[in-house]
Amino acid sequence: MRDRLLRWETALLVLCVVVLVVGAGSDGFAEQSNISFLLLDYSEVALLAFALLPIVLTGEIDLSVASMLGFCSALTGTLWDAGMSFETIVPIVLVAGALLGSVNAVLIVRFGLPSLAVTIGTLGLYRGLAYVLLGDRAVTGFPENFRPLATDSIPGTFLPYATVLVLVVGIAIAVLVHYTPTGRSLYAIGLGAQTARFSGIRVDRIKTTLYLVSGALAALASLVYTLRYNSARADNANGLELVAVAAVLLGGVSIFGGRGTVLGVATALLAMAGLRNVLFLDDVSNEIQNVITGLLLILSVLVPVVFKPRRTKDVPLEPSTVDTERRSGADPDRGVQRDHQGV
Amino acid sequence: MIRASAKESAFAGRELGIVVALVAVVGAATVARPSFLSGQGLHDLFLNASIIGLLAIGQALLVITRNIDLSVGSVMGLTAYLSGQLFLADKDLPVIVVVLAGIGLGAVCGAINGALVAIAKVPALVVTLGTLYVYRGVDYAWASATDTTQINAYQMPQGFLDLGSGSLLGIPNLTIIVLVVLGITAYALHNFRAGRELYAIGSNPDAARLAGIPTGRRVFSAFVISGALVGLGGVLHAAYFGTINASVGTGRELAVVAAVVVGGVAIFGGSGTVVGAVLGALLLTTITSALPILGVPAFWQRAVDGAALLVAISLDRAVMVRLAERLRAERAVRRAG
Numbered sequence: 001m002r003d004r005l006l007r008w009e010t011a012l013l014v015l016c017v018v019v020l021v022v023g024a025g026s027d028g029f030a031e032q033s034n035i036s037f038l039l040l041d042y043s044e045v046a047l048l049a050f051a052l053l054p055i056v057l058t059g060e061i062d063l064s065v066a067s068m069l070g071f072c073s074a075l076t077g078t079l080w081d082a083g084m085s086f087e088t089i090v091p092i093v094l095v096a097g098a099l100l101g102s103v104n105a106v107l108i109v110r111f112g113l114p115s116l117a118v119t120i121g122t123l124g125l126y127r128g129l130a131y132v133l134l135g136d137r138a139v140t141g142f143p144e145n146f147r148p149l150a151t152d153s154i155p156g157t158f159l160p161y162a163t164v165l166v167l168v169v170g171i172a173i174a175v176l177v178h179y180t181p182t183g184r185s186l187y188a189i190g191l192g193a194q195t196a197r198f199s200g201i202r203v204d205r206i207k208t209t210l211y212l213v214s215g216a217l218a219a220l221a222s223l224v225y226t227l228r229y230n231s232a233r234a235d236n237a238n239g240l241e242l243v244a245v246a247a248v249l250l251g252g253v254s255i256f257g258g259r260g261t262v263l264g265v266a267t268a269l270l271a272m273a274g275l276r277n278v279l280f281l282d283d284v285s286n287e288i289q290n291v292i293t294g295l296l297l298i299l300s301v302l303v304p305v306v307f308k309p310r311r312t313k314d315v316p317l318e319p320s321t322v323d324t325e326r327r328s329g330a331d332p333d334r335g336v337q338r339d340h341q342g343v
Numbered sequence: 344m345i346r347a348s349a350k351e352s353a354f355a356g357r358e359l360g361i362v363v364a365l366v367a368v369v370g371a372a373t374v375a376r377p378s379f380l381s382g383q384g385l386h387d388l389f390l391n392a393s394i395i396g397l398l399a400i401g402q403a404l405l406v407i408t409r410n411i412d413l414s415v416g417s418v419m420g421l422t423a424y425l426s427g428q429l430f431l432a433d434k435d436l437p438v439i440v441v442v443l444a445g446i447g448l449g450a451v452c453g454a455i456n457g458a459l460v461a462i463a464k465v466p467a468l469v470v471t472l473g474t475l476y477v478y479r480g481v482d483y484a485w486a487s488a489t490d491t492t493q494i495n496a497y498q499m500p501q502g503f504l505d506l507g508s509g510s511l512l513g514i515p516n517l518t519i520i521v522l523v524v525l526g527i528t529a530y531a532l533h534n535f536r537a538g539r540e541l542y543a544i545g546s547n548p549d550a551a552r553l554a555g556i557p558t559g560r561r562v563f564s565a566f567v568i569s570g571a572l573v574g575l576g577g578v579l580h581a582a583y584f585g586t587i588n589a590s591v592g593t594g595r596e597l598a599v600v601a602a603v604v605v606g607g608v609a610i611f612g613g614s615g616t617v618v619g620a621v622l623g624a625l626l627l628t629t630i631t632s633a634l635p636i637l638g639v640p641a642f643w644q645r646a647v648d649g650a651a652l653l654v655a656i657s658l659d660r661a662v663m664v665r666l667a668e669r670l671r672a673e674r675a676v677r678r679a680g
Contacts, residue, residue, distance in 0.1 A: 061468070113656050116411075116468060117610040121652035124597040128646025135642055234642075242476055245469070255466050285487065291480030298473035301465045 059257025077232025101215020190257025453570015507582025545612025
């Protein structure tokens with residue numbers, strides 16, 4: 001298991017290097033401004049991926065991250081339009097994001113509904129509410145004293161402020177996941193929620209917190225996005241959940257839960273940001289870049305399956321999309337529920 | 344027998360629920376605008392529900408087997424664009440050739456999804472989230488390579504457009520097509536061995552495999568059939584709307600999955616019917632058509648689709664819990680007696 005993990009991350013590193021070498025061949029890749037742009041361009045995706053990572057570790061998913069971003073961006077625009085000061089908007093939007101996440105948490109943890117179905121639903125719901133707030137209008141003209149935080153680099157370096165934010169969040173998540181008992185219990189939950197629950201891990205509380213954090217991070221990402229493009233629109237970051245999910249899976253996190261590292265995801269993010277930048281410099285259209293992201297996503301789950309060493313399988317291979325088995329853990333009615341399927 | 348009766352009541356509750364909701368929505372819309380229930384109003388309603396209903400039939404087959412296809416919107420866009428391109432190449436092409444080409448391309452897209460899911464054993468969610476963007480990208484790339492951003496009605500033969508907007512005995516052609524497909528699928532799913540096996544796979548994939556069901560082959564076939572239906576849906580979209588660009592069908596996957604789940608197909612597989620899925624599509628379409636009449640801005644549509652999905656799965660859950668309590672009580676009574 002361990003050496004397989006290492007191999008995956010080595011492969012990622014190789015991918016990173018290849019991208020950088022190919023990139024060095026493109027005009028303007030190695031320039032400081034371009035490196036800053038490359039990092040900035042992926043700051044929102046990175047925040048969403050760091051929000052998703054612990055959730056996927058527990059065997060769940062959150063497909064609504066980009067829609068939460070969109071809603072929070074629309075909310076920012078609406079409040080700014082209404083004349084509110086940006087200092088007031090920031091905490092409101094962060095709380096709003098956490099609220100959206102808590103709706104997911106209530107449906108998934110309290111009602112015991114499958115996270116896939118719930119977050120496909122809230123993907124539509126939150127994006128829909130963003131349209132309800134803003135329609136097809138765009139709000140612009142955000143304060144010039146805040147915008148540099150999302151567009152500029154720290155004077156004298158190539159490091160954008162937004163990347164510093166991403167690094168702080170990434171390190172916080174890494175410490176949480178790898179160096180705290182709670183973080184280690186994420187893996188236990190992912191490998192078997194029922195066992196974890198019987199071992200005294202507060203599965204429900206942890207999952208609820210993860211969805212709240214996911215909402216708050218999406219809100220944080222929305223602030224960066226809105227300031228960076230100086231535009232709040234209901235369709236901001238539409239479809240960005242694909243990129244975030246791709247980064248998490250490409251980073252070696254198992255879609256079934258219980259396996260993956262923050263370092264892996266960070267490497268994957270870097271490789272994908274580099275690749276996108278190289279393609280951008282080579283004038284490859286956005287749509288073709290989406291094709292490549294889609295292919296990367298498929299490859300990242302296909303490769304481990306195809307090159308799996310022949311051994312007894314220790315991780316169930318059924319689609320996690322519908323993981324009622326592991327999720328329902330202590331549900332008293334679970335047996336009956338299964339009786340009623342089929343026939 | 345207790346199990347069977349409890350189950351039947353659950354199903355009756357579901358279908359009754361959809362019908363009640365339909366009546367409520369239609370009633371409210373009719374009060375606000377009487378023409379909603381006129382012959383023309385109903386005609387439009389069924390016409391609008393047809394294509395999404397077709398997609399819902401295919402999606403239901405997959406969800407019953409514990410799979411999902413998020414790439415339907417992209418496949419539909421791709422086949423709609425294909426029909427336009429074929430007529431650009433040769434306007435005299437027989438309509439049936441274009442229809443078959445669309446079905447074929449859809450089936451190929453479905454086969455790619457199915458091969459990755461069934462043979463490589465990769466979760467359908469991830470595969471189809473990936474192919475959603477791959478197929479859409481191919482669509483855009485095709486449009487930009489041929490420098491054709493939009494294909495208009497005048498570039499397509501009248502016979503093809505008539506297929507989309509015409510009707511037979513007052514029933515829209517599209518609705519007839521959907522009803523025929525629905526009849527065949529519902530019959531096959533209920534009576535054919537392979538159809539029953541789809542439920543077994545969705546109920547418990549491991550048990551199904553142990554029982555000798557070729558699960559990989561069945562799931563693959565479900566993806567191919569679903570893809571073919573989506574392909575047909577794309578061609579019909581082109582015939583109905585007469586204007587095609589590379590963004591046709593974007594985001595439709597949400598409405599399709601919502602329709603299927605609202606129609607009573609359990610998202611974790613093993614139960615539900617294609618009739619329910621089509622009823623779900625009809626309900627969602629009716630709500631969408633009724634919104635502007637009831638004074639709700641059209642911007643609410645996406646939110647309503649998402650909310651409908653959430654309400655449906657929450658209700659399912661509540662019904663399950665109630666059923667479980669009743670069964671437990673009945674069991675306790677039997678044990679005592």
